[in-house]
Amino acid sequence: MTPLKTVGHGTHRIDALQRVTGAAKYTSDVHLPGMLYARVLRSPHPHARIRKIDFSKAMALPGVKAILTHENCDITWSSGDQLGQRRLFNNPVRFAGDPVAAIAAVDRHVAEDATRLIEVDYEVLPFLTDVEEAVKPGAVAIHEGGNLSLNNQRQPAPQTYKRGNVADGLKAADRVFEASFTSAHHNNAQLEMRVSIAEWSGDRLTVHAATQGIANCRTDIAKDLKMSADNVRVISEYMGGGFGNKNQCQDSDLMAALLAKQAGVPVKLEFTRKEDFVAVHGRWSSRQSYKVGVKNDGTLTAIEFTALTGAGAYRKGSCDLSGTEIYQVAHLETSVSPVYTNTAVAANYRAPAYPQGVFGIESLMDDVAYAVKMDPMEFRLKNMTRKFRDQTPYTSIGLEDCIRKGAEKFEWTKRWNPVPGSGAGPVKRGAGMAMGMFGSGLGRSSAVVRLDGQGQYHLHVGVTDIGTAAKTTMGLIAAEELGVPLEKVNVVWGDTDTCPYSVGESGSRTTVQTGMAVIEAVRDLKKQIAAKGAPKGTEVLTAMATTNPPPLQGQSRNSFAAHFAEVEVNVETGRAIVTRFVSAHDSGRIVNPLTAQSQVQGGAIQGIGMALHEELLYDKRSGLPLNAGYYGARIMTHLDAPMVDVVWIETDEPYGPFGAKTLGEPTIIPAVAAVANAIYNAIGRRVKSLPITRDKILGVLA
Amino acid sequence: MKKISRRRFVEGTSAGIVAVAAIPEIKAQDKPIPTQAGVPRTPIKITINGVDRRVEVEDRWTLVELLRDHLDLTGTKIGCDRGECGACTVLVDGTPLYSCSQLAVWMNGRSIQTVEGLAKNGKLDPLQEAFIEHDAPQCGYCTSGQLMIAKALLMKNARPTRDEVRTAMTGNLCRCSNYNHYVEAVMAAVKA
DSSP states (O other): OOOOSSTTSOOOOTTHHHHHHTOOOBGGGOOOTTOEEEEEEEOSSSSEEEEEEEOHHHHHSTTEEEEEETTTOOOBOGGGOTTSOOBSSOSSBOSTTOEEEEEEESSHHHHHHHHHHOEEEEEEOOOOOOHHHHTSTTOOOSSTTOSBOOOTTSOSSOEEEEESOHHHHHHTOSEEEEEEEEEOOEEOOOSSOOEEEEEEETTEEEEEEOOSOHHHHHHHHHHHTTOOGGGEEEEOSBOOOOTTTTSSOOHHHHHHHHHHHHHTSOEEEEOOHHHIIIIIOEEOEEEEEEEEEEOTTSOEEEEEEEEEEEEETSBOSOOOOOOGGGBOOSEEEEEEEEEEOSSOOBOOOSSTTSHHHHHHHHHHHHHHHHHTTOOHHHHHHHHBOSEETTTEEBSOOOHHHHHHHHHHHHTHHHHSOSSTTOSOSSEEEEEEEEEEEEEOOOOOEEEEEEEEETSOEEEEOOOOOSSSOHHHHHHHHHHHHHTSOGGGEEEEOSBTTTSOOOOOSSTTOIIIIIHHHHHHHHHHHHHHHHHHOOOOEEEEEEEEEEEOOOOOTTOBOEEEEEEEEEEEEETTTOOEEEEEEEEEEEOBSOSOHHHHHHHHHHHHHHHHHHHHTOOOOEETTTTEESOOSTTTTTOOOGGGOOOEEEEEOOOOOSSSGGGBOOOTTGGGTTHHHHHHHHHHHHHSOOOOBSSOOHHHHHHHHO | OOOOOHHHHHHHHHHHHHHHHHSOOOOSOSSOOOOOTTSOEEEEEEEETTEEEEEEEETTOBHHHIIIIISOOTTSOOSOSSSSSOTTEEEETTEEEEGGGSBGGGGTTOEEEOGGGTSBTTBOOHHHHHHHHTTOOSSOTTHHHHHHHHHHHHHHOSSOOHHHHHHHTTTSOOTTOOHHHHHHHHHHHHHO
């Protein structure tokens, strides 16, 4: 790979100064003159029909200006449910936290007081919190058509994939292994809570939104409010994290817009931290079952995989599971069924379908490796994917190097116990590894680049930069292609009035998709400069590009990773801590190694939290969440976080901006399974349920 | 470890305030902050980033609410509003406190330092420099709090070990989980 001048060198964020001085304006920092504050009243019941809402006392409170309930607001929140079954305010309410009313008042205290004065008469209905109970015959139906949700083709059937014939594959096996795993609903828990500020000027709506994608947010708001997108402006100058739960438009955007319309003044609606845990969304839980055939020499012959996933009360996400594709196997059948329960809604959280699926398959493959007396690393090198679905060549694949170089950095042969659980104790040490992959497709995005008469370049991109350093990445790509220093490129972002379409920071697509648009816009600008000369005085040259590449013919473009974890488990207390961690990633060329390292370390540490503590618990008898909030859900802290060493495997990738592939989401994918496998290696017993809390460790040791 | 007594520390901060106050002094609020009729209010004297201010606050306001909603000091963030995440950490007479868990009226006569007061005379604090250098903020929403807790630590302990940094900062969550870079940045500021 040829070294480049600007791309590939660790570079500070172009907005780092704003981020360390408090000058960066996040959505909740925006104050508009005359702005009201809004609060939401939510259902205290997991399932209930609203007979009557009396808000006369609330509206009589001085300072209360507007109210929304299902009675005066019949708006469908389309990005809140892929099947279009979710209103802003639903009746019946289907989980504890489903919105019942939103109220706007002169300040936050009056708004809070007013929500307490709303009287709601509920007819309490039977409820379900468990996916297995929800699919039993006779279970109370949460939606018409029952509790099995449709598949992603909107058919009343599971999401399936099949190649070969599992029965043949199992017949060809010397040994067959079966195992089941579960994973919990856990929360994105980004520091910035959901917040929207809406302001009308005639028919034109401006929403300051904490969103991962201003372009999609704008079109979704327009769609749900039945407006022309030309009349909607979305601004997101700085954004305090999302990890998938601020994609598209949020219910708060719509509620703020409708309250502002009713009140005739701007409205700010900010959810509380508790609302963020119970009423936004987290990663879908899963019940996974596998059957695997293997020959005595360790060659896989078949994988059969069935699962139920916990969608919660509405179908906001795909609720699919991934993981089996990292193995080469002739016979594979998978079947995943999303299930409704009266619990918090599940949807995208960093690599939505992956870390829990990889936990299942990689835990089982670890067991298989030990059973056929192979080093788990050698087993993976033997059986890892070589072609996508064993059929389509990858544009580039550095998975083997991720495993080998990651193992070297980790000192795998020194740290891994050939005999699991053989340590003297009470603190036992063990090492585990796992691998992962993630799609890195090309796709549509736009960029505009201008050169002014003073020789300054202005790059307009519709990114919001949710912490990924996307603005800086776009600036680096432009500077590289222009052959100028980064300082010569002024990046303009975060406002649909000044920025063209970008896919938004979801699916880890910004670097690849918007980055390609930046390169093409710059190439056009360079042509114009060559033809017309550089602009002078008040002259400006403008170029724009929208890339809409056709799908790669006969090739698959993916990022790869292998993670290695060392743990210490105290077999008397059940406490597990991660003492060493290595993340090896093939994401093609790394555009900015400094900020990319931040992402890889952060993704791994989130994965460790998912492996060891994080879970939103429900009380089965009341149907209520028990531990909403940072302490209760045991989010990772400074003291929980180990040092994460990063290994880059920069494959020579022919596509994408300077050969860059996807990075943000793969960083969490193998981490969970690596920790789980390290715990097995330490104690010699397998915990098959996430999170692997102390009680479960003590349970398998008992 | 060099220990600074609380008294010496408080005196030190006061000296700093005098120095800052020598530059054009911003007087108390020109315009009173609008408050709700019928809600108990109390006038307080408060020093914020070296500037003395007199404000009338509603008794139910938290310190972070006063700073963000009424004094336009929005560098301090609210991540949970319930004493769990540390995003709202400020220094009150040099002690790091969650400003979401302090009532504004309790601040009468106290001196508050927020992230906006870290840079002095247009020069960034060494911690801010190190945070930029080591890419400590990802989304940046917890960064002000991480800076203030690190500042408080370094004022008490100028040469902390890596583990002392992690322990001191453990009440400040970062969901981007950029903990490695935060600790590296603080250690680099220590060396600087």
